[in-house]
Amino acid sequence: MLQRVQNQRFKEFIYRSEVLLRFFSRRRGFWLRYLLCWVIGCVTLSTDEINSYDQRFQLRGDQKVSSDIVMITIKQSDISNIYDARTNSLGNINEATDITDSFFWDKKTWTGLLTRLLKQNPKSIGVVLYFGDNIGAVYMTPDERKLFDDPRITWASTTNNLERVLTPVFANRDKNNLGNNELRRDEDGIVRRVFPSRDDTPHLVEKITGKHFPTTLAGLPINFRGSSRVFAQYSLSEILYDELPANTFTNKIILIGAETSSAPVYSTPVGTLSRTEIMAHITDTVLGNKWIKRLGFLWYAAGFMVLMWLAVFIITTYPQSVALFFIIWIATLLAALSAWVFDSFYFWSPAFSPFVLLAATWTIFIGYQATKIEKQNFALQQEQQYLAELEQLKNNFVSLISHDLKTPIAKIQAIVDRLMTQHQDNELGQDLKSLRSFSDELNRYIQSILKVLRVESRDFKINTDVADINEVIEEALQQLRPLARERGIQVHTSLEPMFSLEFDSTLIKEVVINLVENAIKYSPAGGSIEVVSHEVDEYVHVLVKDTGEGIKPEDLDKVWGKFTRGSDQDLKTKGTGLGLYLVKYFIELHGGKVTMESKLGHGTTVTFTLPLESENNYSDSVGV
Template sequence: MLRRVQKGLIPHLLYRLEVLLRFFSRRRGFWLRCLLCWLIGCLALSNDEITSYDQRFQLRGDQKTSPQIVLITIKQSDFAMIYDARTNFLDNMSEVTDITDSFFWNKPLWSELLLRILRQNPQSVGVTLYFGDNIGTVRMTPEDQRIFLDPRIVWASTTNSLERILTPVFTNRDHNNLGSNELRRDEDGVVRRVFPQRAEMPHLVEKITGKKFPTQLAGLAINYRGSARVFKQYSLSEIIYDELPANAFTDKIILIGAETSSAPVYMTPMGTLSRTEILAHITDTVLGDKWIKRLSFVWYAAGFFVLMLMAVFVITTYPQSVALFFILWIGTLLAALSAWVFDTFYFWSPAFSPFVLLATSWIIFIGYQATKIERQNFHLQQEQEYLAQLEQLKNNFVSLISHDLKTPIAKIQAIVDRLLTQHSQDAELGQDLKSLRLFSDELNRYIQSILKVLRVESRDFKINKEVADINEIIEEALQHLRPLARERGIQIHTALEPMFSVEFDTTLLKEVVINLIENAIKYTPSGGQIEVISHESEEYVHVLVKDTGEGIKPEDMEKVWGKFTRGSDQDLRTKGTGLGLYLVKYFIELHGGKVTMESKVGLGTTVAFTLPLDAEEDEVLV
């Protein structure tokens, strides 16, 4: 049983795969464009490397830093009293281009500085200056050892050109009061990352915080919180002369540094910073676990694929202006979301490359849409030409047939009239001849109706307006139709209000009135009544034709205005082409008027039309 299921499953899967391949093959142009947009987006994404953090830092500006970090900056001028005895030293200090760490060594001064700091019980103290072989031999008393070898103090170590670790003078026996102060520059000379150090020599920040860096061979991006002076700083003179607030160093992490040249020597994304300030930013990142996180390239590429599909859907579904609004809105939303996530959760998501993807999708698929529309317009134009030829062929055929039928019908009617005159005494034959005459009249009306429809639907049809009285048109129509009404036993009453002359096409309006009254006669039983009313309002002329016929069903009210359409129950009761009301509505709307109908089954029907008094002077072309 399992083998039969497996045998049936493989052909089914192959069939599904074949269908999928056929689908992609038929729309390969579309999918190739999608692939091109995605590849361009991924290429832009690959260039969004760690240097993209520079713009993020600069745009967000200075941020709140940890209040636990305090900086002590020793300036060159603080050592003026020490070097005052040296002839011309201070006068030539401005010419010094590289003042080393040893310049800031003075045992009594450092002893006093550290003692004042330790008295406030800080969490840890990090000395970022290297004091090793560069300061020579230092003789220390037990009191000096108690201060300089305090376990809360971490002294900076460094490496020489041979990558050999250089330890400071104040290294204890266990070498556990040392930390590397190394800062590496990128190829453009900017300090952006911090690198884990050797196991035997951890980083200075790791020692003063008691936390390890996450392991990452490529280096960890420093989450810079702002430019210079974002951390609380004190000068050496403020400490020596007790100008500090109470408990300024209690439970704080202290970083002691100095100006080692006439200007800061480290370039960062936030401008030039001293080594101490950069180490403070690293400390702040470690304390708040603010390491910048990012996904692998595969996840971003997958997200770009979804974004590309969304952009293509918008561009190919909505109008161009709406699609452009959505594309700009999506790009702006992604940029704002990227900035918010970066500032709040320290998670990096690209902002520039999505704009590249959206712009590329817009350019490529707007061109694709234009080509598609142009192709559709070409096919539509061909189809319109074909339909125009077909319509012309139909009109020519119907016109030819109708014209050719009019001549034999006229001959038949003439022969019938002659026979009626010759055999008026033969009642049976006379009745048959009258029926033949009636049928020929109906056939002639059908042909005339078809010719009228063809004429008004032709491209060169136009109405010819002239000033006339609508009541005269009504009287002419009644004069033509009263004999038919008397024959059917129907009374016609009129209530025609005297009116000013109106500009309209008399031939078309006469056809309208004849069709309405003729319809009323046709659908009104013997003994019924028809009322024709006309009156004038401020802006319109109103004409109403009321009958006492059977009425029209509600579901047929809209259909009766169509071409070759009649009521659902009239096909077997009365004869007609279904063109009368279609022509009425068409002719009235050509004049800028409106036709309405009210009907109740068993009570009758009222058809009314209105004509504007201020009709346009120009002829209406159809």
């Protein structure tokens, strides 16, 4: 039993797999285009971060930064007056990453600077300059040693080209007042990320902020808040000459660096910055936890699949102009949303690659839609040609049968007429009269079919001439009065005298005959029919009113169809259901209208109108 169930499940799995394969095989052109667009988006995504990542910082401009960060910049002019008096050892200068740092060392100057800063009780002080073997041996008194060993001061250590850690001369015994000031460039020479220290010494920013980087495994994107102008900066001379308020540095994080034309500068997404300025940006990022976050490549690739599905749905559902509007709107919305999320939540999402993806999807699938429509048009043309041939075959068949029936019917009628003259009073004469009536009815059916075939032919045209509508009505009534007398129905007319107008008298006479004949057919014995003509505004109105049973409201719209009759007339009276169809067709060819009003038990009124002024485009509206 278990084996049977497993076999059944396996067969079901195989069947579903085959159905899925057939589905994708039938639409492989669609899915190949879909895959091509997705690959284009993913390839663009791989370079999008490098190309557009920097532009995000440039476009958003300067942002608000933490007010707790203060920069002190020592200029070359501040230290040049004591240049000759300071002690400098160049023995190990090749091991320093920045050989100009030693230029800014002067014990007296730094003693005065640190003393004034510590008096204001700052939160921490980070010395970005490296003072190690490059400044030689430094002799300090116990008070000076205590000052330089203050736990609030962090001295920069660095790493040389041989990955050797260089320790500053002010490191204490436990070396817990050191912070690595290393900055690493990406392959294109731009500093975008900060890397955790590769040794036991923490990063300088970690020391002065008291916070650790979120990870020690990879580089962290720095949230550059703008140019160097976003941070408060003070010069050495302003501090040494007490030109600043007493609480300027209270509870602040101070970064001390140097500014000189020979000092190295780093290319960043916001332009060239000094080491101190980059450290300030890193510090602001750590304090506000403003690290730039981004998802993995697979998440963005999956998002592209969803975005493509939406774009393809729009392109294949809406007209081309509407689809283009939606695609542009989506691309604009994504760009705006990406910028807003980056500025507000420090989350990087691609903007350029989705634009490329949407553009590629639009281009490729518009071509796909054009090819699909072309195939549909070709199939439609083939179908139209087939239907035209089928319609022509039907018309030829009906016409042939109808014409072939007319000859034997005419012969039958001739024989019946001859026999009727010989047997007028006996029972056979009555049967011959019935046979003559049936043959007339069959002849009318055939004539109705031939009329429909003729008016539905593509080369049918109306032949207009100037005539009196009342004369045409009288001729039609003259032809039908014997039938009305036979059924005991009175025909009354109220024809308003009017000028002649231009119309096809043959077709209009056929219209009047069909309407009056219908009125006679559906009126009871002893009933009456009224035919009225009058002129209103720019139209001639002709009414045919009977006293028959009327038509159900639900049948009023159906009776104008081909081979359609009232639902309750099929067994009461005989007819082809073509009369009213021809009436509506002929009147509309003349630019007129036909309406019907009926109420059960109160009769039916059919009205048609003809324009007084002939339209020259009658023939343009002809054809089916």
